[in-house]
Amino acid sequence: MAKGDPGAPARGRRAAPRSRKATTGDPELVQLLTPEGERIESVTGPDGTEYRVDFTDEEYRGLYRDLVLVRKLDAEATALQRQGELGIWASLLGQEAAQVGSGRALRTQDMAFPTYREHGVLYCRGIDPIMPLGLFRGVDQGGWDPNEFKFNMYTIVIGAQTLHATGYAMGVAMDGKTGTDDGEAVIAYFGDGATSQGDVNEAFVWAGVFNSPLVFFCQNNQYAISEPLERQTRIPLYRRAAGFGFPGIRVDGNDVLATYAVTRHALDTARHGQGPSLIEAYTYRMGAHTTSDDPTRYRIASEVEAWQAKDPIARMKSFLEREKIADAAFFTEVDEQARREAVDLRERVLAMPNPEPDTIFDHVYPNGSPLLDQQREQFSRYLESFEGSVH
């Protein structure tokens, strides 16, 4: 989805009733859609940037559809894990708006470097949602082509991908692909826990020093497995950017509109050659860290309930209903599409074949290795020795 065309019919414009100034004070954050589903027309950030969105009704409905689909597919993956069909699953529950908002803010030419939880961004990039399930089922290690979809492979080692994004962004600048509206930008995803990693801080240093066309997108979901934010930082994360010499801003990560606006602005700043920035998308991991985790051991139910009231999808639905952008038939149709896609996902996961044993030896080196050739041959002969035997 592209940002609304300035020449689009006025019908699509919702006259929002109020605007306000954001201040730098914690916990102020950029918000364009309240938890109750009220639209705020625009917000002026601490540096004077005005954040607003200008969507048509169709685009609003499209964002809602994305949010619902992404949540449904994620829930299906969790169910598949519970039924033993996936080894593990890292759910994005609660973070749909942060991912759809930033994912839809990317332009076709922009490159994204995800963690292992960016299923929503992956969806926005047009990648078949079954791809990450291959990784978590254990039949491959991520099957999409990063260059085709401009979406790198998932990175499990915390924070390592921020350096890859930084190097890629240096390459964009070296290729002369910044400085125009058609310039390229890069986005690096990571979480609150990752901000303690050396690699992330080195990436901040590098991107600042080389003025790289890069957006650091931190989904602060409040927990690194069991450890709360207070174990990672003494100051709000977005303020770390100041020490590295580039702007940082906190956005309501459960607000798909604000996340879109803030990310689009940061990406455009980057693509115009005006350097990196840090976005802290303030959100909450509603589920467990992964299906192997038990969050009841480290957080209380009332905290989860408080965040439930800020649900990213419920507020978007309230807005669409309040403004009569969508009717009941639309919501039913979206739910039905989500159900269909989830069923399809399930069927295709169950049909995923296990890889052949000798594929272990594939793609270790672009130019191969005589040692591996020898091991592959020995292993093959070993397997053949069982042929015809009953075991």
Add this chain to the structure above:
Amino acid sequence: MATETLTLGKALNAGLRRALENDPKVVIMGEDVGKLGGVFRITDGLQKDFGDQRVIDTPLAESGIIGTAVGLAIRGYRPVCEIQFDGFVYPAYDQIVSQVAKMHYRSRGKLNIPMVIRIPFGGGIGAVEHHSESPEAYFAHTAGLKVVSCANPQDAYVMIQQAIASDDPIVFLEPKRRYWEKGTVDLDAPLSEAYPLHASRVARAGTDATLLAYGPMVRTCLDAATAAAEDGRNLEVIDLRTLSPLDLGVVYESVRRTGRAVVVHEAPSNLGMGAEVAARITEECFYSLESPVLRVAGFDTPYPAARVEEEYLPDLDRVLDAVDRTFGW
């Protein structure tokens, strides 16, 4: 034919220059590689001639050097990273082992990381701690990396270009104590006709026992062979050149003739390259061996203070002592 006498360090410099000339995607990056030309001057003059977009002085963080080089590689560049000293590679270890080595495999061949990681390695220069280490086994043990080491100026000139041209990620170990040793280098030799990168080579033909070495210890073994010749013993010396994958065909052929093999390296003996080489020789040449394969290596201690490093490092006498033991078995 432009044959010149160059030091090993100057030969590397000439090889890097040629790689920069031949491929606009080659970039050199590291600490002090630009204006200074590197602490060993291996990149001397390159930034001046190719600009600071091709020869990049990086912030002082090794993980950052390798991690950003991964991103540049995904973007289509061919980064040549300099790690200033062996003992400083460890902050980059995660990026090398978990990212560089695995990217091609994880992506089922969709991504290449054609990166060269240059590391001046080994001791013998009287340096303070962390400046004299031999970390090759860590990298040779890691699937997805290739590891090579040059031992003379001609190989330095050719091998660095071959490593840069290769799509495989390669750890390129430079014998820093040999940077100043001179040799003739054929600067015009076409790369396509050069001796292969991942191949061992006989450095000195002999008949009585086989010495196996790489990097700085090749010179030590050649000196030992010269000394042994005076005592009437004709030693063969093989320069392994490639540590991962090992190329042991020429080694097996040699050991089948001599019946005796001694592996020499500066790195500690325990689980070092010598252990792997000895195991494979034993598998392949068991009935030809007159004695067990012996190892002459650094001791299993941290690298010691400089005033005792000569005692720590394998030298001519320790090599010949091991040869004697293979004959006394």
